[in-house]
Amino acid sequence: MSTDTTTPPVEGLDPLITLSALEMAEKLRAGEITSEQLTRAHLDRIAQVDGVLHAFLQVDAEGALATAREVDAARAAGEELHPLAGVPIAVKDIACTEGLPTTAGSKMLEGWVAPYDATIVRRLRDARMPILGKTNMDEFAMGSSTEHSAFGPTRNPWDVTRIPGGSGGGSSAAVSSFMAPLAIGSDTGGSIRQPAAVTGSVGAKPTYGGVSRYGIIALASSLDQIGPCSRTIADAAALHEVIGGHDPLDSTSIDAPAPAALEAARTGAAEGGSAALKGLRVGVVKELVDGEGFQAGVKELFEARLQQLREAGAEIVEVSCPSFALGMAAYYLILPSEASSNLARYDAMRYGLRVGPEGVDAPSAEQVMAASRDAAFGDEVKRRIILGTYALSSGYYDAYYGKAQKVRTLIQRDFDAAFEQADVLVSPSAPTTAFPLGEKLDDPLAMYLNDIATIPVNLAGVCALSLPMGLAPEDGLPTGFQVIAPAQADERMYSAGAAVEALIEAADAAAGGQPVRLRVPEVPAEVPGESTGSAHDQTQEA
Numbered sequence: 001m002s003t004d005t006t007t008p009p010v011e012g013l014d015p016l017i018t019l020s021a022l023e024m025a026e027k028l029r030a031g032e033i034t035s036e037q038l039t040r041a042h043l044d045r046i047a048q049v050d051g052v053l054h055a056f057l058q059v060d061a062e063g064a065l066a067t068a069r070e071v072d073a074a075r076a077a078g079e080e081l082h083p084l085a086g087v088p089i090a091v092k093d094i095a096c097t098e099g100l101p102t103t104a105g106s107k108m109l110e111g112w113v114a115p116y117d118a119t120i121v122r123r124l125r126d127a128r129m130p131i132l133g134k135t136n137m138d139e140f141a142m143g144s145s146t147e148h149s150a151f152g153p154t155r156n157p158w159d160v161t162r163i164p165g166g167s168g169g170g171s172s173a174a175v176s177s178f179m180a181p182l183a184i185g186s187d188t189g190g191s192i193r194q195p196a197a198v199t200g201s202v203g204a205k206p207t208y209g210g211v212s213r214y215g216i217i218a219l220a221s222s223l224d225q226i227g228p229c230s231r232t233i234a235d236a237a238a239l240h241e242v243i244g245g246h247d248p249l250d251s252t253s254i255d256a257p258a259p260a261a262l263e264a265a266r267t268g269a270a271e272g273g274s275a276a277l278k279g280l281r282v283g284v285v286k287e288l289v290d291g292e293g294f295q296a297g298v299k300e301l302f303e304a305r306l307q308q309l310r311e312a313g314a315e316i317v318e319v320s321c322p323s324f325a326l327g328m329a330a331y332y333l334i335l336p337s338e339a340s341s342n343l344a345r346y347d348a349m350r351y352g353l354r355v356g357p358e359g360v361d362a363p364s365a366e367q368v369m370a371a372s373r374d375a376a377f378g379d380e381v382k383r384r385i386i387l388g389t390y391a392l393s394s395g396y397y398d399a400y401y402g403k404a405q406k407v408r409t410l411i412q413r414d415f416d417a418a419f420e421q422a423d424v425l426v427s428p429s430a431p432t433t434a435f436p437l438g439e440k441l442d443d444p445l446a447m448y449l450n451d452i453a454t455i456p457v458n459l460a461g462v463c464a465l466s467l468p469m470g471l472a473p474e475d476g477l478p479t480g481f482q483v484i485a486p487a488q489a490d491e492r493m494y495s496a497g498a499a500v501e502a503l504i505e506a507a508d509a510a511a512g513g514q515p516v517r518l519r520v521p522e523v524p525a526e527v528p529g530e531s532t533g534s535a536h537d538q539t540q541e542a
Helices: 021-029 035-053 061-076 119-126 169-176 193-199 233-243 261-277 296-311 322-345 365-376 379-392 398-421 444-451 455-460 490-510
Strands: 056-059 089-092 131-135 183-186 202-205 226-230 281-285 315-319 424-428 463-471 478-485
Touching: 021 035, 021 061, 021 233, 035 056, 035 061, 035 131, 056 169, 061 131, 089 119, 089 169, 119 131, 119 233, 131 169, 169 183, 169 193, 169 226, 193 202, 193 463, 193 478, 202 233, 202 490, 226 233, 233 261, 233 463, 233 490, 261 490, 281 296, 281 398, 296 315, 296 424, 296 463, 296 478, 296 490, 315 398, 322 379, 322 398, 322 444, 322 455, 379 398, 398 424, 398 455, 424 490, 463 490, 478 490
Parallel strands: 089 131, 089 183, 281 315, 281 424
Antiparallel strands: 056 131, 183 226, 202 226, 202 463, 424 478, 463 478
């Protein structure tokens, strides 16, 4: 698919909201539409379907429309604007957003209004992109299904009885259901890529340090990475250029400008992807394909896409990364340890929910802290805090956390060796399609295995993206194709990803099908067997 072609209409939807973000931007610059018109169209779509999907925790209609009107006035006055000025966007509720509640999906921060903007939010405002609102997420980004949000789960637009992935299921559901053309996500172990895979959208995890984390509510500081969510690779690349680049406020920020991601994506998509794919060394990671719990239809689709890559001239090589088998165990020691440290700040003294223990007239600070954390944190957060505190405790640090960090080094070395044999590495983004809501809540290990293909990327700090691979034959639900590139090779990631996207969409078109991004089924008016009302406890209406 060329990044500049016109998106065909989607039956039953306003043609404006089905355009790619770049197409919207082009029409805005040409004066064919206004930002206010475009923003209202998305707000109308939110009002239509989000009562069922619950992708948003807050909708800032007034703020979004105010920005849109400012953009329209500036454009009419001949002011030079950012290429994406006027294109609406949704922001995961993990980013501090001045004037709006920022909850991280937790009762601990319910109603807390951020006094400043995260760097990425400031960059969105500088580009004058209307912020539609804040999207739902697993509490403090701990989860793979968005069922751990304190404010209720988000539902998958493809099947509202199923999960939209996590922790960023709100952002992926908003994009794939046409409530927003772009969204911000965060990826600690796959929280952008896994939701993208199960909702038929695109999600990119940049190189660690490539996008600022200043103003992002921390989960695991050595793993967290902000990235773009979209419906096309080119749109993700364009958003990456907005939010990426060095930030002196973030000590882990790479001292380099944002990559020329959009140019790379356009180069990759040229000639239907054939030019970029010819001679490209594509490494298939054995441990990420033959791992535990892979759905038959996901593997079948992945093999079919590999064959299409071969036919397009790519060189397919199998690579082995034996330390990846230890990645899950290492991750679930490193992440809880860092989470335990980061979440210690929620002590009911400085900020966050404060409650007193029942039956105690003059409670101590420790009693208030214990009662508040018990009331405010959900089960998954408590589980990981306990695990992390134990791993860091005296006598166990070297045995658990220290060894996990050694495994992390081995995984980094496996990536280095693999990239000597291949230009990019590929795998399915998730082992299965979206599973039913509630199916894995009582089995944390089964839930954790959803990130088996994405976790090694975060442990090594390299970059990766997920793009729609097709619909699984068993259930007709979306699957994802993961493209991994070395650290600070984000341009290579976007070029290869766009080439694969173009190849897949051309193959589907030749078979008489539409791209996955344009095949979202109609969202029902209510969840079968349930009554639904407004999903927005903290909505700001126009």
